[in-house]
Amino acid sequence: MRALLLLLLAAPAAAWTPVAEVEAALAGRTVDYDAGAWQRFDPSGATLYHAGAPSWGRWAARGGAYCSEWPPADGWVCYRVEIEEDRVRFVDDRGGFTEGTFRE
Numbered sequence: 001m002r003a004l005l006l007l008l009l010a011a012p013a014a015a016w017t018p019v020a021e022v023e024a025a026l027a028g029r030t031v032d033y034d035a036g037a038w039q040r041f042d043p044s045g046a047t048l049y050h051a052g053a054p055s056w057g058r059w060a061a062r063g064g065a066y067c068s069e070w071p072p073a074d075g076w077v078c079y080r081v082e083i084e085e086d087r088v089r090f091v092d093d094r095g096g097f098t099e100g101t102f103r104e
Contacts, residue, residue: 014084014085015084016082016083016084016089017082017083017084018080018081018082019064019081019082019083020064021061022061022064022065022066022081023060023061025081025083025088026041026059026061026066026081026088027041027042027043028041028042028043029041029102029103030102030103031088031100031101031102031103032100032101032102032103033051033098033099033100035051036051036052037049037050037051037052038050038051038100038103039100041059045058045059045060046058046059047059047068049070055070056071057069057070057071060076062076062078063078064080065078065079065080065081066078066079066080066081066090067079077092078093079091079092086101086102086104087099087100087101087102088100088101088102
């Protein structure tokens with residue numbers, strides 16, 4: 001048992017890496033979320049979130065963050081973007097996050 005614990009402690013953990021080039025990381029890509037939801041980031045700045053029904057919004061890279069605006073809400077909300085292999089995480093200013101997987 002002790003040997004297994006030491007092996008687990010020595011195994012390298014995957015690390016989330018902050019993304020500096022947000023537009024390059026997201027433009028033209030689709031992210032799959034839990035429960036069948038997904039989001040497409042069009043290079044034009046439009047974004048489609050689909051979780052049973054389509055919801056169109058706008059997205060932009062601003063100051064090294066992913067920012068989005070979803071009608072009918074007024075205003076932009078920004079998130080830090082982190083990547084770990086084929087996964088992406090959007091982190092809000094309170095540390096809450098949403099994770100998804102890039103679709104190939």
